[in-house]
Amino acid sequence: MQPDAAPRPTLADVAARAGVSPSTASLAFSGSGPVSDATKERVLAAASELGYAGPDPRARSLRRGRSGIVGVVLEERVRAAFLDPVKIQMLDGISEGIAPLGAGLLLLTDTGEPGEHAVSIESAPVDAVVLIGCSPRLADSIEALRRRGIPAVAIEGETGEDIPEISIDNLQATRRGAEYLRQLGHTDVAIVTLPFDAARTRGPITEELLRSSTAATASQRLAGAREIFPEATGRVAGASSIEEGLEAARALLADPARRPTAVIAQSDLLAAGVIQAAEELGLQVPADLSVLGFDGIRVDGLQHDLTTLAQPSVAKGRAAGEAVVQMLSGEPPASRCFTSTLHVGDTTAAPRASAD
């Protein structure tokens, strides 16, 4: 009457078989503690006879107080996050940064619904957490992390807490890009922004939306553009994707009489969409329309060398990883702000009819 009752051996079993105490067996395994070679060998032999696969990670992490896992919180579904090359690059950087820890990366998504989820941000066996593009709706989770004493680092997100932040010069960079457009002679510039709120509301840029903005990145980039083009308006996209950029640009470029001579897109994917929309309408880029992007990724299928504000995504991720390592070793980590560089490609030029 033992259906599948094959209880896995425990360290105690191994110890018993080897004729030593559990404590000694434990030392023989993990510790570099004072154990004679003979004993260690005997323990290992007993273990292999019993088919013991090493200490249970769960028990070990309970006792040790560390799980060897670093959580990465993505605001979107995993599928959505992976569509964004910038996120991938950051993840890459993070994994590089935490390499000295030898820790695993646990992908967590902020679904907002802690209900069913066995493992949410609030209840995951992680030693530290990296928040990617976190928004205020994570406030509760962040509070829970703080109470648990789990160190956290935020990439491009306003936490309002004492969490170190890894960011870039969104405002200054965009201003630099806008400045470049002005120098080319553009005066009539439209903007396609990233979403401002958690609901990802699409549509025209309104002051109301701006005031209730919960997305620092979008707000800062917009502010930077407006330092050069105070009157500039445009549309809010629902996400960073070619599709969204296409849709926004169709609206912006629909009326030939009110067409801007340049578009500032807040991401390269959006910019690619804008270019697609322009080509649909028979406009030449950059002759009829200049397009400026942001990110510095290579966009799938895009046949232009996009003029863009290249940000060091991998370095950002790496810095976040390094901050995690620092915090785990007790040092207080510092926030860091990276600088983006203007890459001039072939999607910007002087406006055809210089109106200035």
Add this chain to the structure above:
Amino acid sequence: MQPDAAPRPTLADVAARAGVSPSTASLAFSGSGPVSDATKERVLAAASELGYAGPDPRARSLRRGRSGIVGVVLEERVRAAFLDPVKIQMLDGISEGIAPLGAGLLLLTDTGEPGEHAVSIESAPVDAVVLIGCSPRLADSIEALRRRGIPAVAIEGETGEDIPEISIDNLQATRRGAEYLRQLGHTDVAIVTLPFDAARTRGPITEELLRSSTAATASQRLAGAREIFPEATGRVAGASSIEEGLEAARALLADPARRPTAVIAQSDLLAAGVIQAAEELGLQVPADLSVLGFDGIRVDGLQHDLTTLAQPSVAKGRAAGEAVVQMLSGEPPASRCFTSTLHVGDTTAAPRASAD
């Protein structure tokens, strides 16, 4: 003299404060056990007063025997894996497949060096594991998983164990693609393969390398091609990337006298590299050279509609995730084999000088 000694409250503390036993407090939190509303409320109040952030996941997973984490084993470094769109799609599918579990995804890499690593495949608090493109060098790890009783599913990998496999019709699909090339009139076909061994040896395809192959995918696709073109030879790439494809194709196409009229690449990224190499040499694709890929992804920067064998990557991942769910609920899971479809794009055509 308490430097930072602020020991986090435990469930016992909360229970004491609420004037109930730890067991009751536990029920108040997680269980839907028989606890009066009044008591539950009192416990929750005590918890919030103490700043208790909920049960410790480590302790909970020890007791429960489940961690709510599913491991995903990538053969390469995280950075490398994410460069491959196929892997991303699979990951996406996996996360979809295990959604009912509400489990987190732990990224693990098979570095081969368990030494420093705090969390390796062998010692990670996971409830189940998905192996992506696992090779025989994982044998030890797989054995450890088996001993631990951790269910595993393999995608495109020969495990040699009783692990369910999710695969595609590599051989038949490639044969279909090769058949298509033959119908177009090609007789002189070269092949660019994925690596055959863990060392990722580059160079010409040799029978010796084939015999010692540890990569089923590469072997099967090659075999499929040779069912149509038995004499076909070519080069082994060091990875699935445009760069590797470029390098391999440069070697293949270097000598104008011995140029094939078509190249069968074992991945779309390799195919893109082949096309790039051809264009470097002033060859027209498909007029001078037909190129066949494998995967059906959209390749970054490629200006062709690649003729390729499209495989359902997301579905594969989802199937793997579903298999995990099944195994965790006790049902014996089944292996599954998906079918690839030939997508005819604009990179294949009849050879210019039909030599047949």
Add this chain to the structure above:
DNA sequence: CGTGCCGCTCGAATCGATTCGGCCTAGAAT
């Protein structure tokens, strides 16, 4: 030959929560 020291091994406490059987009490039924 005695003592001191060093290195290996062992016991027992601990990490924090979960779970199961038992007990107690209040309300209902007879």
Add this chain to the structure above:
DNA sequence: ATTCTAGGCCGAATCGATTCGAGCGGCACG
């Protein structure tokens, strides 16, 4: 009024390993 029942709550064992201080035996030195 007494017994039966059932809902609530508690105690104690348990999950599996780690860790620290104590104990003990052997070797070297005086």
